[in-house]
Amino acid sequence: MPETVISLGYSQDNIHPKEHHMLLLYTYPRGFGQFSLSPFCVKAAAFLQLSGLNWSRRDFDDPRKMPQAKLPVLHTDERLIPDSNNIRRYLENEGAIFDPDLSDMQRAQSHALTRMAEEHLYFNLVLDRWGNDAVWPTIRDRYFANVPALLRRPVANGLRRKLMQGLATHGIARFSDKDRLARVEQDLQAIQSCLWQSPFLMGNRPTSADLSVGPMLAAIRSTPVQTPLSRRVAADAQLSDYIARLEDTVQLP
Ligand SMILES: N[C@@H](CCC(=O)N[C@@H](CS)C(=O)NCC(=O)O)C(=O)O
Structure with a gap:
């Protein structure tokens, strides 16, 4: 049975190794x-x-x-x-190839960028949404929309307290907003150093690192009440163009 190599023009061998149900x-x-x-x-x-x-x-x-x-x-x-x-x-x-033609060094960079997005940018996003009193009511009413109205606040506030305790233990919630933003800035600079070189992090096509970094940036930008962090990403033409480019290429339903 033919083999698949998945994705967006990486290969013409568009055939799947196994019959899949949905x-x-x-x-x-x-x-x-x-x-x-x-x-x-x-x-x-x-x-x-x-x-x-x-x-x-x-x-x-x-x-x-x-x-x-x-x-x-x-x-x-x-x-x-x-x-x-x-x-x-x-x-x-199953046969998908997301990082074709990357060198060992690029794979190492890709791994580091992914971890940075998922283990540092992410917790800043969480703090932006759950830890910011100006944002929280909007988040609460959206995330907990299906909890009956009378229970919504106690349930949401209980989870919020637990989450914030976790972020204090982790350490990230102990920084001032200013210091936290300065730390995120270093991450954004690292991402942007790659994007000065090429339209996607590892070249002309999206690879796995883009699929972690892009959605994280898009999520930060989409926080419904603006914060210094969401504004930082939204106001940056390079980052905004990158998010748009990735969304245009991946075309999620
Ligand atoms: N390492 C996981 C992280 C997934 C994750 O953190 N999901 C969050 C939402 S963004 C979640 O479901 N949190 C629920 C909870 O922690 O109770 C992955 O890569 O899928």
Whole structure:
């Protein structure tokens, strides 16, 4: 049976190794102009889209019954796969190639950029949405829209308290806003150093690093009440063009 090499013109061999039934992406709903309220769900959707396999979405508000109590999760014929990176690995095992022609050095850079986006930019996004009193009421009413009105505030505030404790333990919530923004600026500069070289982080086509970094930047920019961080990304023509370029190329449904 023919082999697939997935994605956007990387190969003409557009054939799948196995017959698939529908892959179902369990995701948080759309919101703030994005495919999902969660950048990890947008990332997983982008990997699925570039894989060329058939997939569709199923929306959840509440991740508690999921294998790691988080979303995204991919429902395949055989199992539930939690975590966007595991979803990527699954698709690669099915024959998808997301990083063709990258050197070992580029793969190392790509890995570092991905970790930076997911383990540092992400927590700044969370603080922007959950930790900022000006933003929080909008987030609460959007994320917890399906919780009955009388319970909404206590449920949301309880989760918020837990999350903020986690971010204090992590350490990121201990910085002043100013120091935190200065740290994020270093990340943005690193991303922009790549983008001065080429339209996508690793060259002329999106690769895996773009699928982590792009959705994270887009999520930061889409926070519904403006913050210094969301304004920083929104006001930057290079970053905004990059997000648009990636969205145009990936074409999420
Ligand atoms: N490492 C995970 C991160 C996923 C993640 O953090 N999802 C968040 C939303 S952005 C979530 O479901 N949080 C629910 C919770 O922690 O209770 C991945 O790459 O998929």
